[in-house]
Amino acid sequence: MTTTLTETETVAPGPVLAPHPTLRDTVDQTLTMAWRAVKKMQRNFEQMFDVTIQPLLFTAMFAYIFGGAVAGDVDSYLPVIIPGLIGQTILTACVATGVQLREDMDKGVFDRFKALPIARIAPLAGPALADMLRYLIATVLTFGVGIAMGYRPDPLGLAAAIVLAVFAGWSIAWIFTWFGTVGRSAQGVQGISLMVMFPLTFLSNAFVPTDTMPGWLRAFADVNPVSHVISAIRDLATAGQLTTDVAWAVLGCAAVVAVFLPLSVRSYARKM
Amino acid sequence: MTVTTSTDLAVAAAGLVKTFGTQRAVDEIDLEVRRGEVFGVLGPNGAGKTTMLKMLATLLPIDGGEASIFGVDVRRQPHMIRQLVGVTGQYASVDENLTGRENLWLFGRLLGLRSARAKATAAELLERFGLTEAADKQISAFSGGMRRRLDLAASLIARPPLIFLDEPTTGLDPRTRGQMWGTIRDLVRDGSTVLLTTQYLDEADQLADRVAVIDRGRKVAEGTPDELKTSVGSSTLQLRMTEPLDTDGAAGVVRRILAEEPVLTPEAGGLNVALTDANQAAEVLIALRQAGLSIVSATVQKPTLDEVFMAITGHGAEEPDPLTVPQMEVPA
Numbered sequence: 001m002t003t004t005l006t007e008t009e010t011v012a013p014g015p016v017l018a019p020h021p022t023l024r025d026t027v028d029q030t031l032t033m034a035w036r037a038v039k040k041m042q043r044n045f046e047q048m049f050d051v052t053i054q055p056l057l058f059t060a061m062f063a064y065i066f067g068g069a070v071a072g073d074v075d076s077y078l079p080v081i082i083p084g085l086i087g088q089t090i091l092t093a094c095v096a097t098g099v100q101l102r103e104d105m106d107k108g109v110f111d112r113f114k115a116l117p118i119a120r121i122a123p124l125a126g127p128a129l130a131d132m133l134r135y136l137i138a139t140v141l142t143f144g145v146g147i148a149m150g151y152r153p154d155p156l157g158l159a160a161a162i163v164l165a166v167f168a169g170w171s172i173a174w175i176f177t178w179f180g181t182v183g184r185s186a187q188g189v190q191g192i193s194l195m196v197m198f199p200l201t202f203l204s205n206a207f208v209p210t211d212t213m214p215g216w217l218r219a220f221a222d223v224n225p226v227s228h229v230i231s232a233i234r235d236l237a238t239a240g241q242l243t244t245d246v247a248w249a250v251l252g253c254a255a256v257v258a259v260f261l262p263l264s265v266r267s268y269a270r271k272m
Numbered sequence: 273m274t275v276t277t278s279t280d281l282a283v284a285a286a287g288l289v290k291t292f293g294t295q296r297a298v299d300e301i302d303l304e305v306r307r308g309e310v311f312g313v314l315g316p317n318g319a320g321k322t323t324m325l326k327m328l329a330t331l332l333p334i335d336g337g338e339a340s341i342f343g344v345d346v347r348r349q350p351h352m353i354r355q356l357v358g359v360t361g362q363y364a365s366v367d368e369n370l371t372g373r374e375n376l377w378l379f380g381r382l383l384g385l386r387s388a389r390a391k392a393t394a395a396e397l398l399e400r401f402g403l404t405e406a407a408d409k410q411i412s413a414f415s416g417g418m419r420r421r422l423d424l425a426a427s428l429i430a431r432p433p434l435i436f437l438d439e440p441t442t443g444l445d446p447r448t449r450g451q452m453w454g455t456i457r458d459l460v461r462d463g464s465t466v467l468l469t470t471q472y473l474d475e476a477d478q479l480a481d482r483v484a485v486i487d488r489g490r491k492v493a494e495g496t497p498d499e500l501k502t503s504v505g506s507s508t509l510q511l512r513m514t515e516p517l518d519t520d521g522a523a524g525v526v527r528r529i530l531a532e533e534p535v536l537t538p539e540a541g542g543l544n545v546a547l548t549d550a551n552q553a554a555e556v557l558i559a560l561r562q563a564g565l566s567i568v569s570a571t572v573q574k575p576t577l578d579e580v581f582m583a584i585t586g587h588g589a590e591e592p593d594p595l596t597v598p599q600m601e602v603p604a
Contacts, residue, residue, distance in 0.1 A: 017352040017355050018351065018352070018355070019351060019354070025384060027343055028381070028384070029381075032382055033382075035381075036367065036370070039369060039374065042381050044369065065522040107367075107368065108363045108365040108366065109366055109368070110365075111331065111359075111361050112359070112361075112379070113382075114330075114424065115329050115330070115350075115354060115357070116343055116354060116360040116382055116383065117355040117383070118354075118383075122382075168337065172536060
């Protein structure tokens with residue numbers, strides 16, 4: 001502001017007003033919002049079923065039902081299906097991120113968040129950060145069930161695979177966060193999210209190798225970022241190898257964030 | 273208009289406009305709120321009070337006109353405005369999943385207080401608003417009045433110089449309402465400027481130094497509560513005739529006795545007469561008796577918002593608007 005603006009100068013009482021939130025403020029506010037989201041998880045434990053009971057159930061179910069048919073026996077199917085199920089479970093958890101954000105935004109407290117001098121990204125980034133806990137739980141549980149059933153991953157690769165899975169969850173969740181900020185109701189967000197989530201999951205290499213698919217389907221399944229994430233988890237956990245798929249997965253996730261994070265913040269800031 | 277510089281004004285708005293579809297929810301409203309005063313915005317449901325407040329609080333984009341708060345442009349500097357204004361909405365904006373204490377701590381942290389400082393401020397405010405006992409209960413267990421108080425407490429964490437209260441007592445029982453009024457008076461004593469909206473003339477009367485009356489998005493009157501009340505008389509005599517056909521005759525009697533034009537509802541045999549002095553009611557009743565006109569009931573009431581409205585706009589506050597009703601069916 002130039003000094004010639006005598007009328008608007010020093011009119012506000014109290015401390016000097018900041019024109020924008022600083023980066024430090026933004027980080028601080030995001031962490032505070034993440035704290036709120038964690039409290040909410042603790043107090044609504046039924047919201048955690050999709051990352052606790054579902055992975056336990058699905059892992060056992062999928063391995064025993066499809067194991068024989070797809071891979072000959074359960075043991076040789078586990079290295080394929082465990083990373084596949086991690087991909088699927090994380091996508092389901094991502095959908096919940098968007099739906100819960102929409103539900104949350106309809107509540108009175110969001111009116112206050114909007115009226116507070118805080119960074120517009122904080123109410124979105126906070127829950128996104130806290131939800132990494134959900135992806136972590138889902139990933140660890142799925143690997144745990146797999147190991148109990150006889151899956152033997154590479155220990156170091158396993159750790160790397162968990163990190164990648166959680167990062168992928170955080171990244172892909174921005175797609176559904178955007179739906180959450182655009183949608184008019186939680187049901188609407190849920191509907192559209194499932195419509196996007198199912199093709200992303202099933203039109204991938206999550207459950208079966210893509211070479212059994214017709215050409216056009218295979219073409220999609222091969223470029224699907226979810227396929228790359230799942231391949232990367234397989235390479236890391238099963239073989240303990242850092243392959244190009246890992247690089248593609250990280251790059252794909254980064255691209256998703258680069259597109260959908262700004263979209264989400266813009267649409268949230270506009271909605272007021 | 274008085275000559276004031278922007279520094280004397282907490283809120284200065286000129287020609288504010290908000291359009292939803294084809295409907296102008298706020299239609300060229302000018303507003304000047306001075307520092308340290310309680311300014312009331314009075315109007316019925318759907319008059320545009322909340323919309324106006326939301327625009328000033330940066331919660332809705334301003335479609336037309338200019339607004340500044342303590343000289344800071346609302347449109348250009350939203351982040352600064354948010355530092356100057358504490359907003360308490362019509363519906364308690366607190367987190368259902370958290371306790372009262374956690375809520376205040378959360379908002380304190382978001383406002384940049386360190387954890388220990390936020391904790392101390394929370395305890396202080398809980399004490400001040402009589403919420404200490406319920407402090408560690410989840411909000412879902414709070415009564416309506418307690419929620420409102422917590423909500424107001426949350427707006428005060430950063431000690432904003434300007435506080436917006438959107439219908440602070442709508443839906444509260446009379447006792448809680450009285451407590452809320454006390455709290456708002458304390459705020460003003462501490463030097464805050466308050467902009468409040470209300471549907472109740474008595475609330476504006478109790479709290480506001482000056483009042484603007486809003487109707488269908490337009491400002492139709494402005495003044496002190498006393499000025500508004502005198503525009504409709506100090507009280508109203510409501511009469512209901514035994515024979516609806518006698519209404520005209522009774523109106524004639526009123527004109528003769530008080531030189532005042534009554535408001536008639538002939539189909540119900542009713543007429544409302546503005547009185548400058550409540551004792552005039554007796555004179556009217558005696559004259560009616562002498563004229564042989566029989567009444568079913570007679571009540572003397574303080575003026576209501578509806579009567580202020582009737583006097584200013586010529587239609588009742590709750591009356592549906594024949595022009596806007598069909599427009600609402602047009603998709604936005």
